[in-house]
Amino acid sequence: MLSIGHLVGRYRLDAKLGEGGMGVVYRATDTELSRVVALKIVRPELSGNPEWRKRFSHEARAATKFDHPNIVRVYEVGCVQGLDYICMEYLEGETLDQKIARRPLGIGEALRHAIAMADAVATAHVAGVVHRDLKPANVFITEAGTLKVLDFGLAKFTGTDGTGDPGATLTMSTQLGQVLGTASYMSPEQAEGRAVDARSDIFSFGAVLYEMITGERAFAGESSMATMAAILRDQPKPAGDLVPSISPALDQVIAKCLQKQASRRFGSMGELKAALEAQLHAERSRRLPLAIGRWTTWAGLAIAVVAGFAGMSWLSSHVKLADIYLVCFLVGFAFSVVAAFSGSLHLPHVHLGGIHDLPAGDFTSTGSGAPGAGSGSAVNGGSIAAFLVWFGGAGYVLAEHFGMALATTYPAAVASGCAGAALLFVFLNRVLLAHDEPLNPADYEMTGVKGRLSSAIREGGTGEMIFSQAGTRRAIGARSATGAAIPRDSQVIVVRCERGIAYVRELGE
Numbered sequence: 001m002l003s004i005g006h007l008v009g010r011y012r013l014d015a016k017l018g019e020g021g022m023g024v025v026y027r028a029t030d031t032e033l034s035r036v037v038a039l040k041i042v043r044p045e046l047s048g049n050p051e052w053r054k055r056f057s058h059e060a061r062a063a064t065k066f067d068h069p070n071i072v073r074v075y076e077v078g079c080v081q082g083l084d085y086i087c088m089e090y091l092e093g094e095t096l097d098q099k100i101a102r103r104p105l106g107i108g109e110a111l112r113h114a115i116a117m118a119d120a121v122a123t124a125h126v127a128g129v130v131h132r133d134l135k136p137a138n139v140f141i142t143e144a145g146t147l148k149v150l151d152f153g154l155a156k157f158t159g160t161d162g163t164g165d166p167g168a169t170l171t172m173s174t175q176l177g178q179v180l181g182t183a184s185y186m187s188p189e190q191a192e193g194r195a196v197d198a199r200s201d202i203f204s205f206g207a208v209l210y211e212m213i214t215g216e217r218a219f220a221g222e223s224s225m226a227t228m229a230a231i232l233r234d235q236p237k238p239a240g241d242l243v244p245s246i247s248p249a250l251d252q253v254i255a256k257c258l259q260k261q262a263s264r265r266f267g268s269m270g271e272l273k274a275a276l277e278a279q280l281h282a283e284r285s286r287r288l289p290l291a292i293g294r295w296t297t298w299a300g301l302a303i304a305v306v307a308g309f310a311g312m313s314w315l316s317s318h319v320k321l322a323d324i325y326l327v328c329f330l331v332g333f334a335f336s337v338v339a340a341f342s343g344s345l346h347l348p349h350v351h352l353g354g355i356h357d358l359p360a361g362d363f364t365s366t367g368s369g370a371p372g373a374g375s376g377s378a379v380n381g382g383s384i385a386a387f388l389v390w391f392g393g394a395g396y397v398l399a400e401h402f403g404m405a406l407a408t409t410y411p412a413a414v415a416s417g418c419a420g421a422a423l424l425f426v427f428l429n430r431v432l433l434a435h436d437e438p439l440n441p442a443d444y445e446m447t448g449v450k451g452r453l454s455s456a457i458r459e460g461g462t463g464e465m466i467f468s469q470a471g472t473r474r475a476i477g478a479r480s481a482t483g484a485a486i487p488r489d490s491q492v493i494v495v496r497c498e499r500g501i502a503y504v505r506e507l508g509e
Contacts, residue, residue: 115276
């Protein structure tokens, strides 16, 4: 039994850091070089196995050759007093599974870590080493935010009964027909005990990326065997269903990593890294306009209010104030009437059922606004019309019937206009568009239902189908049954429905 202060060769054990299936990890001091290291002492029962020791020695020594900033440095592999040990650089921080346990990572942060991880694993693949056990517990995030991949090519403890923690690592043997890896992150070929190559790591990588973004495991069961059965049989819920802000393109990258057939995954970790870098660039490009847009929208509104006051101040010296408000009311009302008949003021909008691009004219105007007033932006044609109607009406009443001047009527008219536009927005979202509710597939038999795509389905991606059911117009997520792209507004029929997603084909195919 080792104790703190014990010497293992030239390494003095200072503190116990953790214990796993393969052995115990200590913080230690290299007495010759006077540096702090992490020392993994392998369990004696594993050291006594000649086959295990031969493989351990070969793979662990290969790990000492890696010189990559995102791979933990292995300084030395040795044996002293019958104890096999691995001396590695000492890291301060936390493992990725500890970080995910607190909260899912943001998309940008997850992509940055994923790119570093892909680069590290690609380096190992070039050296001919397949990790075989990529999982959050084998990824370390230092206090400086640097990612380090741990345990390259190192075998884990034996446990072949198929019970226990689904995150437990199974057998250490690499012989064909036996299993190596961690159940929740195994590739299908690992789970079946078949020979694996670098594409197996790509599957495990996809499972880790899925968990980083969603906070949930892609595959999980009540036991290791149940988890492996899910890997072989089931498709994980699309990451976009759990994190709506994820882009369809990134969702497709994850889905490609998690393909059951190795040939359908990315061809190499380098190719995957390039795809992730493209997604990070797209994410930054997507977020920046949103951030700028929020500020420019409010700045534009403030400038419009100030300019409006200045313009009305100048006009009121030439025209009766009440007449100015009356013109605003008439313009806004005419704006709404024209929109009600032509739908020409329609803009894309966001409502409670999801994101749609409603065709012009599907909904008529209320008396005070135009169709499409419910918008992802606070301002569009409908809300401007509603604002002018309420602004002009309130200002006219205050100026004409109460004799108030510009300084008192203008703030009241602006507040009334904003309130009117907000009421229209709520009315459209809560009343007129409330029928576009996501379908509960358990309520109806979906196979054979016909509908129209309100958003296009990209190749391998998810769109949305609008259809009528039980006299109510509804919406449901849709995918192509053949995997091919289907354009927006296509008439489709449901082939099958799984986990709230309708698999459709285009009518006339």
